[in-house]
Amino acid sequence: MHSFDNIKNQRILLSFLNWGKGHLSRCIDVCRKLERQGNTLLIACEEEDFAVLSSYVTPLKYLPFPGYPFTFQGTGDFAGDLWKSRKLLSDFMKWEQTEVEQLITQHQVTLVISDHRYGFFSQTVPSVFITHQVNLAIKWWQQPAQWLHRKWMKRFSSIWIMDEEKHPLAGKLSRKGNLKNAAYIGHFSRFEKKETKKTIKLGVCNGPDPYNRQLLERLMGNKELDAIISSIPGNDPRIVHPATWKETDELFCSAKTIHSYCGYSTLMDLKQLGCKGELIPTPGQTEQEYLYRLHTSFDFSESIR
Known part of the structure; x- marks a missing residue:
């Protein structure tokens, strides 16, 4: 299993989920710390998101890569919206995994890091899945989604849980249970601590x-x-x-x-x-x-x- 603090002198291919901007935001701090540890970072994302990331962290290499084809109706029925898009999302993840392998060959990547993108992994080099949700917050009748979530996470060499074990912000969502390849990596924010008057x-x-x-x-x-x-x-x-x-x-x-x-x-x-x-x-x-x-x-x- 790969420990976050021990990732040094690697050529890392990294991408993040495009569900809002939260995954991009927290990856700013992830990239900042990995860069300080002497790693070379290749970021696979859309141009707008790379512009944000590169304003906080340099140097980074940009690899154009599309986000997931999410479509939300705005009615509060997330499960229904995802179910309607299941074929499109499934096909995209299959394409995504093939594309990752090509990028690894082209850019001599030694480690893949995915912030909650299920298809962004490699079968040839170690791959890490970042999440704060080991356990999904779902209704009892949605348990097949939890099974599928666990199945997809098993594709990865390691799971980094973005939380603290003793003081979890995510509560039961981040409990790793019997996952042997999972480790807590703490909390990440793009903001630096400052003594500023709050008004x-x-x-x-x-x-x-x-x-x-x-x-x-x-x-x-x-x-x-x-x-x-x-x-x-x-x-x-x-x-x-x-x-x-x-x-x-x-x-x-x-x-x-x-x-x-x-x-x-x-x-x-x-x-x-x-x-x-x-x-x-x-x-x-x-x-x-x-x-x-x-x-x-x-x-x-x-x-x-």
Whole structure:
């Protein structure tokens, strides 16, 4: 099994899930730490995401690679939307695995790292799967999804659980149980710890489309917010349309309260920033509904370490 801290002097091919921007956000810190350990990083993703990543971490090599073909109707029926797309997603993952093998040959890759992309693995070099969900937050009648999740994770040499065993943010979702090739790697956030005075109430429009648009409407209705970060146009003078993510980092660091969906990457950011969250689950997303119930108060103004 590959330990995160022992990954050194490797040529690493890395990609991340395109379900919102949370996986991209947490991979900034993953890449930053791997680069500091002397590794060469080749990032397979879409151009827009690479522009974000490369503004925080250099040097990186860009390999154009499409995201998963997700289509969400915005009705809160995530399971139904995924079921309708099952053939398209299955075909994509088969193509993805073949493409990974070609990239390995072309670029002399020695290690593959996938942040929750099931088809992004190799049969010729070691492959690592990053997740905070060893156990999916699903209904009893959705247990076949958990079986399939475990089956797909077994394709990988190692599983890195993005959580802490003694102080888990993900609760039962990150319990590794009898997985022998799994290890906890801690929490990751793009933000650096700073001694900054926290003065503003910040809205953050996150989540996959069209749920981010639904959230923006809700945030604009909150008159207490001082600023709203969104890539979506809106007729509210408080909306900030950043050209780069880095432009908004000072806003995050100055926030005493962040209002957004309660994605797992958001929880890790709150912990790193040491602030409070007024968070809601994305409608119908069972993982976030579980995290919402688990953390009755999203108060990270005092460290939980």
